[in-house]
Amino acid sequence: xxxxxRFGLEKLSVLIVDDNRHMRALVQSILHALGIKAIRxxxxxxxxxxxxxxxxxxxxIIDWHMEPLDxxxxxxxxxxxxxxxxxxVPMIMLSGHTEHQRICDARxxxxxxFLANPISAKSLxxxxxxxxxxxxxxxxxxxxxxxxxxxxxxGPPRWSEERRKETPGGKNKDAASLxxxxxxxxxxx
Amino acid sequence: MADRKxxxxxxxxxxxxxxxxxxxxxxxxxxxxxLLRKAEAAVKEVGKNYVDWANEDLAALxxxxxxxxxxxxxxEPLIKRINRLAFEIKGQGGSFGYDLVTTIGDSLEKFTRQxxxxxxxxxxxxxxxxxxxxxxxxxxxxxxxxxLGRQIREGLGKATLVVTKKT
Numbered sequence: 392x393x394x395x396x397r398f399g400l401e402k403l404s405v406l407i408v409d410d411n412r413h414m415r416a417l418v419q420s421i422l423h424a425l426g427i428k429a430i431r432x433x434x435x436x437x438x439x440x441x442x443x444x445x446x447x448x449x450x451x452i453i454d455w456h457m458e459p460l461d462x463x464x465x466x467x468x469x470x471x472x473x474x475x476x477x478x479x480v481p482m483i484m485l486s487g488h489t490e491h492q493r494i495c496d497a498r499x500x501x502x503x504x505f506l507a508n509p510i511s512a513k514s515l516x517x518x519x520x521x522x523x524x525x526x527x528x529x530x531x532x533x534x535x536x537x538x539x540x541x542x543x544x545x546g547p548p549r550w551s552e553e554r555r556k557e558t559p560g561g562k563n564k565d566a567a568s569l570x571x572x573x574x575x576x577x578x579x580x
Numbered sequence: 581m582a583d584r585k586x587x588x589x590x591x592x593x594x595x596x597x598x599x600x601x602x603x604x605x606x607x608x609x610x611x612x613x614x615l616l617r618k619a620e621a622a623v624k625e626v627g628k629n630y631v632d633w634a635n636e637d638l639a640a641l642x643x644x645x646x647x648x649x650x651x652x653x654x655x656e657p658l659i660k661r662i663n664r665l666a667f668e669i670k671g672q673g674g675s676f677g678y679d680l681v682t683t684i685g686d687s688l689e690k691f692t693r694q695x696x697x698x699x700x701x702x703x704x705x706x707x708x709x710x711x712x713x714x715x716x717x718x719x720x721x722x723x724x725x726x727x728l729g730r731q732i733r734e735g736l737g738k739a740t741l742v743v744t745k746k747t
Contacts, residue, residue, distance in 0.1 A: 395604035396612040413633045424622035487671040509674030512619035529591040
């Protein structure tokens with residue numbers, strides 16, 4: 392007997408924003424295979440912002456490196472523009488740059504998850520599940536608007552061997568700072 | 581929970597997506613292994629076109645490289661273009677099992693990131709990366725490429741280091 396998984400992704404709607412058509416094809420094929428039907432694509436940030444006016448995306452997957460507006464510009468636009476259709480939409484940032492500072496920049500722009508290229512089906516699936524399973528409050532400061540940047544240290548994903556071996560209460564305490572655990576969480580494979 | 585105590589929480593964590601997508605009991609696994617296998621199979625299917633895509637990118641890289649050799653006055657914008665192409669190449673190979681393409685793309689991307697000196701050695705290093713990528717795709721070197729892959733990585737590493745130290 393198979394157990395019904397907790398979440399089905401059939402009703403999820405996703406906007407993919409990437410100027411590289413090969414990457415869009417790859418991401419779209421993964422999403423389709425995961426059962427997601429409502430998928431839209433945009434080749435640049437301006438087109439994506441227009442798309443959002445009439446497509447209600449539950450999640451946006453965005454590439455960092457685009458021109459003339461890059462992925463960070465787009466995230467800031469969605470989060471803070473007066474005419475933004477949904478400032479709260481969860482966003483997953485794709486990038487080949489994995490330096491600590493870059494990840495901090497993405498977090499400070501308001502992304503929910505960061506995914507390093509080259510991507511895999513497992514890493515993308517994990518980020519989507521994380522967004523569904525661990526929604527975060529939105530906060531406003533003098534310099535920031537977006538999901539709370541302080542995360543819980545959730546440990547390895549629920550399906551992993553490491554997670555199964557964990558003792559209750561062991562690693563799942565609230566993280567007290569933004570430090571390396573946030574970066575680890577953002578980069579979790 | 582906010583970043584700092586004086587930050588304002590303007591919307592509590594929303595469970596709307598969780599509610600919208602819930603299909604099984606709350607203690608059921610959130611992750612569906614069968615679905616993942618399906619998604620991995622889909623990546624393999626897309627990957628059948630990967631070598632064609634990579635060859636397109638490689639042809640574009642080769643064109644810019646040749647232009648760089650022929651028109652030194654355009655050095656800076658052409659190096660930027662090479663950097664961008666290397667970045668794109670780096671970001672894809674590993675998704676389809678061509679880890680060595682990603683490694684070579686990464687090496688070229690780093691080499692050209694801060695700009696490069698305008699000299700024949702720079703051209704040699706860029707050319708060596710182009711030739712290495714061509715060889716990997718031609719000989720279908722999947723994964724790290726084994727012994728040949730090690731030699732390619734080592735050769736490019738040495739060449740890059742020599743030129744970087746000189747400039």
